[in-house]
Structure formats: C-alpha cells, structure tokens
Amino acid sequence: MIENLKVGILGGGQLGGMLIRHAIDLGLSISVMDKDPNAPCARYTSSFVCADPKSYEDVLEFGKGLDVITIEMEAVNIDALRELEKQGKKVFPTPDTIKVIQDKFTQKQFLLSHNIPVVPGDAIEDRNELYKYENKLPGCLKKRRNGYDGYGVMVLKSGADIATAFDEPCVLEELVDIKHEIAVIVARNEHGAVTCYDPVMMVFSEEKFVLESQVAPAQLAEGMQEEATRLAEKIADALQLVGILAVEMFVTKDNRILVNELAPRPHNSGHHTIEASTTSQYEQLLRAILGLPLGDTSLHLPSLMLNLLETAALAANRVEKLKALLDIPGAHLHWYGKKGSRIGRKVGHVTITGSTMEAIAVKAETIREILN
Amino acid sequence: MIENLKVGILGGGQLGGMLIRHAIDLGLSISVMDKDPNAPCARYTSSFVCADPKSYEDVLEFGKGLDVITIEMEAVNIDALRELEKQGKKVFPTPDTIKVIQDKFTQKQFLLSHNIPVVPGDAIEDRNELYKYENKLPGCLKKRRNGYDGYGVMVLKSGADIATAFDEPCVLEELVDIKHEIAVIVARNEHGAVTCYDPVMMVFSEEKFVLESQVAPAQLAEGMQEEATRLAEKIADALQLVGILAVEMFVTKDNRILVNELAPRPHNSGHHTIEASTTSQYEQLLRAILGLPLGDTSLHLPSLMLNLLETAALAANRVEKLKALLDIPGAHLHWYGKKGSRIGRKVGHVTITGSTMEAIAVKAETIREILN
Numbered sequence: 001m002i003e004n005l006k007v008g009i010l011g012g013g014q015l016g017g018m019l020i021r022h023a024i025d026l027g028l029s030i031s032v033m034d035k036d037p038n039a040p041c042a043r044y045t046s047s048f049v050c051a052d053p054k055s056y057e058d059v060l061e062f063g064k065g066l067d068v069i070t071i072e073m074e075a076v077n078i079d080a081l082r083e084l085e086k087q088g089k090k091v092f093p094t095p096d097t098i099k100v101i102q103d104k105f106t107q108k109q110f111l112l113s114h115n116i117p118v119v120p121g122d123a124i125e126d127r128n129e130l131y132k133y134e135n136k137l138p139g140c141l142k143k144r145r146n147g148y149d150g151y152g153v154m155v156l157k158s159g160a161d162i163a164t165a166f167d168e169p170c171v172l173e174e175l176v177d178i179k180h181e182i183a184v185i186v187a188r189n190e191h192g193a194v195t196c197y198d199p200v201m202m203v204f205s206e207e208k209f210v211l212e213s214q215v216a217p218a219q220l221a222e223g224m225q226e227e228a229t230r231l232a233e234k235i236a237d238a239l240q241l242v243g244i245l246a247v248e249m250f251v252t253k254d255n256r257i258l259v260n261e262l263a264p265r266p267h268n269s270g271h272h273t274i275e276a277s278t279t280s281q282y283e284q285l286l287r288a289i290l291g292l293p294l295g296d297t298s299l300h301l302p303s304l305m306l307n308l309l310e311t312a313a314l315a316a317n318r319v320e321k322l323k324a325l326l327d328i329p330g331a332h333l334h335w336y337g338k339k340g341s342r343i344g345r346k347v348g349h350v351t352i353t354g355s356t357m358e359a360i361a362v363k364a365e366t367i368r369e370i371l372n
Numbered sequence: 373m374i375e376n377l378k379v380g381i382l383g384g385g386q387l388g389g390m391l392i393r394h395a396i397d398l399g400l401s402i403s404v405m406d407k408d409p410n411a412p413c414a415r416y417t418s419s420f421v422c423a424d425p426k427s428y429e430d431v432l433e434f435g436k437g438l439d440v441i442t443i444e445m446e447a448v449n450i451d452a453l454r455e456l457e458k459q460g461k462k463v464f465p466t467p468d469t470i471k472v473i474q475d476k477f478t479q480k481q482f483l484l485s486h487n488i489p490v491v492p493g494d495a496i497e498d499r500n501e502l503y504k505y506e507n508k509l510p511g512c513l514k515k516r517r518n519g520y521d522g523y524g525v526m527v528l529k530s531g532a533d534i535a536t537a538f539d540e541p542c543v544l545e546e547l548v549d550i551k552h553e554i555a556v557i558v559a560r561n562e563h564g565a566v567t568c569y570d571p572v573m574m575v576f577s578e579e580k581f582v583l584e585s586q587v588a589p590a591q592l593a594e595g596m597q598e599e600a601t602r603l604a605e606k607i608a609d610a611l612q613l614v615g616i617l618a619v620e621m622f623v624t625k626d627n628r629i630l631v632n633e634l635a636p637r638p639h640n641s642g643h644h645t646i647e648a649s650t651t652s653q654y655e656q657l658l659r660a661i662l663g664l665p666l667g668d669t670s671l672h673l674p675s676l677m678l679n680l681l682e683t684a685a686l687a688a689n690r691v692e693k694l695k696a697l698l699d700i701p702g703a704h705l706h707w708y709g710k711k712g713s714r715i716g717r718k719v720g721h722v723t724i725t726g727s728t729m730e731a732i733a734v735k736a737e738t739i740r741e742i743l744n
Contacts, residue, residue, distance in 0.1 A: 002691070002707065017396050020416065024393045027709020027720075043391065043401050046415050114431050278702055278725070287698065296701035300725075301672065319374070326659065329668035330650055335374070337399020348399070353650070353672075 002026055002290060010053040011073035012039030014336040014346075018274070019045045019072060022282035026290075033062045051338060056080045062194055070243065071265050071288050075100045075146050086252035087199045092242040092289040093264040093299040100239065101262045103144045111259055114238040117290040118262045119250065119260050121173035128163050133172055134159040140173040141165055151240040177253045181260070182218050183269035184232040184249070185281050187296050187297075188241040189288045196229040197277065197297045200269055202248070210346070213364070214305040215357070216272050220251070227257055235262065244285045246270060268307070268349075275351045301353040304360045306367060308335075308348035314371060315341045324370045328363055330354045374398055374662060380438040382425040383445035384411030386708040386718075387638045390646070391444060392416045394654035398662075403431070405434045410711040413513060428452045435461055442615065442661050443637050446474045447518050464614040464661040465636040470613065474636045475516050477543045483631055486610040488603060490631045491622065499537050506531040512545040513537055515671055522582040533552070549625045554590050554620070555641035556604040557653050560613040560668075561660045564691035568601040569649065569669045574694055582718070585675040585736070587643050587729070592623070599629055607634065616657045619643060640679070644723050648675035665725050673725040675731045678739060680707075680720035687713045696742045700735055702726050 005028060009016045012034030020041060021032045031047035032039070051058035053073065059080035063069055068090040069081065081095040100110045105123045112118060123144070124130055133139070137159060143152035143166055155175070156165060163266045181202040190193045201218035204211055218225070232247040239245070246267030248260040270281035279287075279295025287294055308314070314321055325331055333347040349366060354360040377400060382386045383731040386405030392413060395402045398501045403419035404411070423430035431452035435441055440462040443452065453467040469723070472482045477495045484490060495516070496502055507513070509531060515524035515538055528537060532617065553574040559564045573590035574583055590597070604619040611617070618639030620632040642653035651659075651667025661667055680686070686693055697703055709721040722739060 002694070002709075019392050021396045024389050024416055025704075025706050027412065027707040029709075040399065043418050044396055044416055045434060046418060046420060092514055292695055293699040295698070298701070322374070326667070327665040329670070332397070334397050335399040337374075337401075 002028060002292075005029070005068060005290065006031065006066045007286075007290075008033065008062060008069045010059065010062070010071045010076045011043070012036065012041035013072060014040050014334070014338075015072040016041040017044060017336065018144065018271075018280075018334070019266060019285065021333065022280055022286060026285065027218070028284060028286070031062070031066060033058070040336050040338060043337070047344050048185070053077065054343070060084065063087075063116050066290055067333060068092065068130065070285065073096065073148070074098060074263065075168060078102070084315065090289065093245075094240070096241060097239045097241055097243075097264050101264050102149070104142055105144050105169075107262055110238070111235065111262075114234065115255065116227070116235060117260055118178055119173045121171045124172050125168045127162065130156070130162045130165055130172070131159070136172065136174070137161075138175050140175055142171050142173065144169045149170035149195070150205075156211075165212070176250050176258060179251045179253045180218075182220070182228060183214075183267070184228050184247045185234040185244055185267060185270045185273070185284075186229075186236045186241070186247065187244045187284045187288045187294050188236040189294060189329060190291055192237075192293050194233050194236050195284075195294045195297055196232050196268065197273060197281070198299055199225055199228045199249075200272065203270055210344075211268050211307050211368045213307070214269055214272060214301055216276060216303050216305075221255055224255065224257065231257060231259065239264075243288050244270075244281055271349050272303040272305045272333070272351050273297075275353050276301045301355075302357050302360060303351055303353045304357075304364050305349055305351045306364060307346055307369070308350065310341055310343050310345045310347045311371070312343065314347070315343075321370055325350060325367055326342075328366060330353075330360075331363060331367060373513055374400060374664075377401070377440060377493065377662065378403065378438045379658075379661075380405065380434060380441045381413070382431065382441065382443045384408065384413035384420065385444060386412050386706070386710075386720075387444040388413040388707070389416060389708065390643075390652075391638060391654045391657065393646075394652055394658060397655065398658060400658070403434070403438060405430070412708050412710060415709070425449065428453050428673055430724050432456065435459075438494060439463065440661055442657065443470065444473055444475050445520070445637065446470060446635070450474070454550075461487070465617075466612070466614060469611045469613055469615075469636050473636050476514055476519070476633065477541075479634055480543065482610070483607065483634075485631060486606065488610075488631055489629065491545045491548055493543040496544050498541070499534065499539035502528070502534045502537055502544070506534070508544065508565070509533075510547050512547055513544050514545065516541040516543060522577075530557070535623055548622050548630060551623045551627070552590075553623045554592070554600060554621050554623060554637070556600050556619045557616055557639060557642045557645070557656075558601075558604040558608045558613070558619065559616045559656045559660045559666050560608040562614050562663055563676070564609075565666050566605050566608050567656075567666045569601045569642065569645060570671055571621075572644065574641055582681065582716075583640050583679055584643045585679070586641055586644065588648060588671055588675050588677075589742045593627055596623060596627065596629065603629060603631065607631070614640075615660050616653055624625055640721075643721050644675040644677045645669075645708070647705075647723050648667075648673045654744050673727075674729050674732060675725045676729075676736050677721055677723045678736060679718055680722065680743065682717045682719045683743070685714065686719070687715075693742055697722060700724075700738060702732075703735060703739060
C-alpha cells in the first residue's frame with residue numbers, strides 16, 4: 001500500500017514541512033535531503049539526509065532506496081534525476097519539466113513556443129552585455145537561475161543602474177503596465193487528468209519583490225478567471241506535467257494576461273489551500289505523483305494570506321507578538337521554526353479565514369499592527 | 373521562541389501522528405516514545421524513542437531533555453511524570469489528572485464527588501466477585517484500566533455470561549436506556565481559560581463498542597447542548613485540566629445527560645475538527661500546554677467522520693478502495709500507515725465535509741459501499 005512507498009523530497013524548507021504535514025494524512029514514509037542540517041523539515045522525518053540537492057552524487061545516493069522523488073525547490077541536479085528515472089524510479093515533476101523551468105530564459109522560450117503570452121525579455125550573458133540594451137531600460141533584470149523569494153530580481157531604471165547590476169546570465173524583461181498579479185495552481189497526473197485552483201490575487205512589496213499578501217478568490221474582470229485557468233491548463237499539458245505547477249501571471253491595465261513565472265512545486269500562492277480549499281496544494285501534489293485521483297479544488301472559505309518576514313520588532317518580541325496573533329479568531333499561524341534570525345527572511349505565514357472578505361481585511365489590519 | 377521548546381509525546385499512534393501534523397504549524401520540535409518501533413509516529417520525527425511509556429525508568433529518561441511532556445494514551449507511568457514535574461518540566465495533562473482518569477472507577481468517584489451525573493457502577497475485584505452482583509445484570513463490564521477502542525468492554529446479559537467475563541478489576545455499570553451518545557471536547561490552559569467544541573453525535577458498532585461514525589453538529593433537544601458543554605467545562609475546572617479532555621456522555625431517553633467516560637488527550641470524537649473547525653483539537657492541545665491563547669472552536673462546515681476498520685475486503689483491495697474513496701469530493705482521508713494487518717483494527721478515518729448534512733450522508737453511504 002501507499003505507506004510502503006518511500007517518497008523523497010529534494011529540499012527541506014517550509015514547503016517540504018507542509019508537504020510532510022499532508023503526507024501524514026496518507027501514512028507515507030518521507031525522506032528529505034537538504035544541505036542545511038537545521039532545515040525546517042529535518043525535525044519531521046526519521047529519514048533526513050544532509051547533502052546537496054545540486055550534487056550529482058548526493059542526489060543519486062539519496063534516490064537509491066526511494067520509489068518516488070519530488071522537489072520543493074528547483075535548484076536540483078537534473079542529470080542525477082534522469083539517471084534515477086532510468087533506474088525505474090518515479091521522478092515527478094520529471095527532470096525535463098524541472099530543466100525547462102530552472103532557467104528563466106528557457107522557460108520563457110518554452111512558453112513562447114507553445115503560444116503562451118509572456119513578458120517580453122532578452123537573454124543577457126553578463127553585466128557588460130547590458131550596456132547594449134541600455135535603450136530598452138527601464139526593465140526588470142532577473143537571474144536566469146537560482147532566484148527565490150525576491151533574491152535575484154532587480155529593476156534597472158536607467159543606464160546608471162547597470163554598474164551595480166547582476167554580473168551573470170540574466171533575463172532583461174520589459175516593465176509591464178500591471179493592473180494586478182495573479183497566480184493559478186494547476187495539478188496534472190500521469191493519466192493526463194488536470195485540475196486548477198481558482199486564481200488568487202498577489203500583492204508584492206515594492207522594493208523587495210517578496211509576496212506580502214495573497215487573496216483568494218481574486219476579484220477579476222469577466223472572463224479573466226477562465227482565461228487564467230485555461231492558460232495554466234495549457235501549460236501543464238505542454239509540459240506533460242506530473243505534479244503541481246504555480247503559474248504567476250500579470251494582468252495588464254488593458255486586460256491582457258501575460259505569464260510571468262512558473263514553479264513546478266508547492267508555492268507561496270497556494271498556502272491558503274490548507275485552510276480554505278477542500279484539498280490543499282500539498283495533498284494535491286501527493287495525489288498527482290502517487291497516481292491517486294486528483295482532489296476537489298473548491299474554495300470553501302474566502303481567505304487572505306500574509307507572509308511573515310523577520311523584522312527587528314518581531315525578533316525582539318516574538319512570543320508576545322505571536323501570542324497576540326494566535327488570539328485572533330480565524331488567523332491560522334504557520335511558523336516555520338527556522339534557526340537563527342535574518343531581517344527580511346520569510347519566517348512564517350498566516351492564513352486568515354472568515355465569512356466575508358471585509359471581516360478578513362479587518363483582521364489583516366490588526367495583524368499588520370501587531371507585527372509592526 | 374516556541375521552536376526552541378522540546379515537546380515530548382508519550383505514545384506514538386495515529387493521535388500522536390496528527391499532533392505532529394499540527395506541531396509543524398508551530399515549528400515545534402517533537403520527541404515521541406512508544407514501545408512499538410513501527411508506531412505511526414516513528415516516521416515523522418527525528419527524535420523517536422522505542423521504550424515503554426509504562427516504565428518508570430523509560431519515562432524518566434525520555435523526559436530528561438524535554439521542556440513539555442504530553443500524552444496521546446492514558447497508560448503511562450504516573451510516578452515518573454511526577455518526578456519530571458518536580459524537576460521543573462511541564463507535564464500536561466498533569467499526573468494528577470491522568471491518574472484520576474486512568475482508572476475508570478476512580479474517574480467515576482471523582483465525577484460523583486463533584487456532583488457530575490454518571491452512569492451508576494460498582495467496583496468488582498475479579499470474576500468471582502461478579503456472582504455477588506448477578507441480580508444487577510444485565511450490565512456493562514469494563515476493565516478499570518487499559519481499555520481502548522472497544523477492548524476491555526463487554527455486556528453481561530445474565531449470570532450465564534459471568535463464566536467468560538473479564539477476571540480482573542472492573543467496573544460493572546448499569547445498562548442505561550440511551551437515546552444517543554455524544555461527546556464534547558473541552559480545552560483549558562494554565563491561566564484557567566476554558567473553551568469547548570460543540571457536542572458531536574457518536575454512533576458505535578453494537579457488538580464491538582468501536583466508534584463507527586461521528587456527526588457534527590449533533591442534533592439535540594433544546595437546552596441539551598448548553599447542558600453538555602456546561603458539564604464538560606465543570607469537569608475541566610474540577611480536574612484543573614491543562615490540555616484537552618474528551619467527555620463522552622449518554623443522553624437518556626428521558627433527556628438526562630450522564631457522563632460515560634473521560635479521555636485527557638486528543639480523541640476520536642474530535643477528528644473532524646481538522647477539517648470542520650477553525651482550530652483543530654490537536655492545535656488546541658498544543659496551544660493549551662504551551663500557554664498560548666486557546667483557539668476559536670467554531671464549526672465552519674458540517675461533517676461526518678467514519679472510522680476505517682481493517683476488513684478482509686479492505687486488506688485484499690486496499691489501493692483500489694482507497695482510490696475510489698479519494699475520488700469523492702469532500703472525503704478527507706486519514707490513513708494511519710500501520711504496519712501489518714489485523715481484522716477489526718482501526719487503520720484510518722475519513723472526514724466528510726459538505727454544504728449540507730444530506731449531501732454528506734449520501735457520500736457516507738457511497739463510502740460504506742466502497743469499503744464493503
């Protein structure tokens with residue numbers, strides 16, 4: 001039975017922790033690999049391996065005793081995963097899917113080749129090459145690889161910013177006139193069954209490109225929800241996805257949808273599914289990669305998710321502030337238990353549920369005041 | 373912060389597993405002790421100790437490095453817990469609370485001394501003594517200690533049944549004219565804050581005394597809900613409870629409420645709180661024992677919980693049957709991943725949520741058909 005399956009996760013952060021939370025519901029055995037011995041997941045499995053998901057040897061060794069391997073981060077060794085696939089292991093998402101998405105320019109080319117509208121962008125080799133594109137500024141510069149949580153993204157306003165720009169392979173994207181940012185999580189299994197969560201609205205902090213809050217359901221102009229889910233499904237099929245995929249999109253001021261970025265794993269934009277949806281994104285991922293029927297994605301409660309970023313105020317009065325937060329009815333705390341403290345780091349999130357979005361907004365305001 | 377607290381659970385069954393599920397939300401470090409190396413919890417912690425919760429030495433050793441100790445079963449060594457308390461550890465529920473409840477006759481005397489209505493019963497030393505009570509039959513015979521999941525309970529219809537009755541300290545209870553069985557889960561913290569979940573209706577299988585299903589909310593005659601929660605709160609105060617307590621009660625045909633049994637830990641009757649309540653019983657337990665504010669206990673969806681007991685049919689077609697079950701929208705599977713197979717054993721549960729109890733009842737029927 002499923003409890004005899006050995007499932008491995010590459011990456012041991014909070015996404016992996018929440019995946020274990022839902023693996024408990026299926027009685028699964030979970031192994032985790034992360035290069036940080038203090039990764040949040042390490043405490044929640046009897047099978048933690050401290051090694052590097054980017055290392056060929058480490059990933060191959062990790063996969064040896066496993067039946068199914070998945071990821072909670074994209075920066076993993078593709079060649080090792082391909083070798084494990086050859087050995088008969090299930091690797092979901094497939095190495096091909098991860099490889100396309102790992103590199104932001106390859107990702108964009110893939111989407112274009114499938115007639116998916118994307119933010120226009122050029123591949124840039126290094127800082128020096130940026131000067132050739134000075135006439136295209138202002139623009140958004142993203143590292144092709146290994147960006148996460150706002151790291152690896154910067155806005156170049158003019159040529160004057162080039163001197164301090166990233167000096168490595170990047171994508172230089174047009175600055176789009178954005179009305180709002182939305183995300184759709186889509187799941188697909190080996191049998192080709194596809195199911196989407198409804199789009200959510202995402203609000204990013206201006207300077208840091210970190211998700212500040214997320215609202216579900218998103219209030220969109222007529223037809224936009226259908227268009228967003230249609231695009232997400234089309235991408236899942238094009239990728240021959242097995243697993244889940246977060247599709248981040250821009251809605252432009254003239255009501256076009258452009259795909260911004262993909263993530264073939266549990267995603268910040270789907271945290272609310274734990275409390276607000278019939279099936280969480282974590283359970284959905286497990287269902288997809290284990291060949292189980294995909295779950296019902298209905299939203300049964302409106303919700304607002306707030307990321308908790310480390311601040312001096314939070315570090316100084318942690319217990320008091322978290323207690324105040326836990327005292328708010330319908331505020332669901334997820335505290336990641338990360339060791340050490342670094343300002344700006346994502347240390348948790350809160351999903352607020354309630355009967356109306358107005359009531360939820362009031363609670364969100366209270367929480368913001370508590371955290372300040 | 374709370375992630376630096378070391379919390380220990382005595383007992384590593386499915387209740388402990390679900391407790392870890394919710395400990396992840398607080399980033400807690402959890403240690404577990406169970407004498408079975410294959411206990412469901414063993415996979416979900418880096419700190420599993422295979423030892424006997426009934427052993428003084430084992431419990432004392434387990435508690436050494438911990439800050440807070442709780443239980444997911446009553447059969448634990450009280451003297452060791454008292455010693456750990458003396459050493460400054462937080463032990464919740466307290467050894468006193470566990471001791472009162474561990475023994476079904478002591479429990480009954482305690483309740484009577486606080487003017488709580490209970491099912492009348494007599495203490496019986498052994499099988500031989502039962503003959504003195506022949507005139508009180510029919511009755512319900514319960515072992516004073518270590519009963520669980522229907523083990524340790526039998527009905528004696530007449531004197532003829534005494535020959536095969538339990539031959540150890542028991543309570544012989546009157547057979548009450550029951551309209552329905554209900555349960556209330558109450559939580560209390562160190563500051564004396566008390567909060568109750570609404571009563572649920574419990575349906576037991578006739579022969580085996582195992583909970584077949586549970587319905588929330590319970591449909592009760594006017595005033596009965598208030599009376600049931602009032603009794604639960606009164607018991608929590610009388611016990612000076614810190615933690616959570618399941619209070620199982622009988623509603624008699626003449627609308628009296630009699631307390632049947634107590635359990636000072638997460639309980640079968642509260643499984644539905646994971647999906648149907650704002651705060652789950654597991655999170656509530658953690659909040660109570662960590663001195664955090666108690667959570668909102670509102671039921672936001674009606675629900676029906678079905679226990680999954682091992683059957684020959686389920687053992688023979690496990691994957692197929694569980695897949696069919698996972699294909700039902702709103703059926704939330706909790707599969708305990710127990711090793712080995714024994715007919716009649718609790719191997720999981722399903723909580724069905726939906727917009728109306730009628731829709732839920734239809735799904736429950738489908739699930740019963742799948743499982744047969």
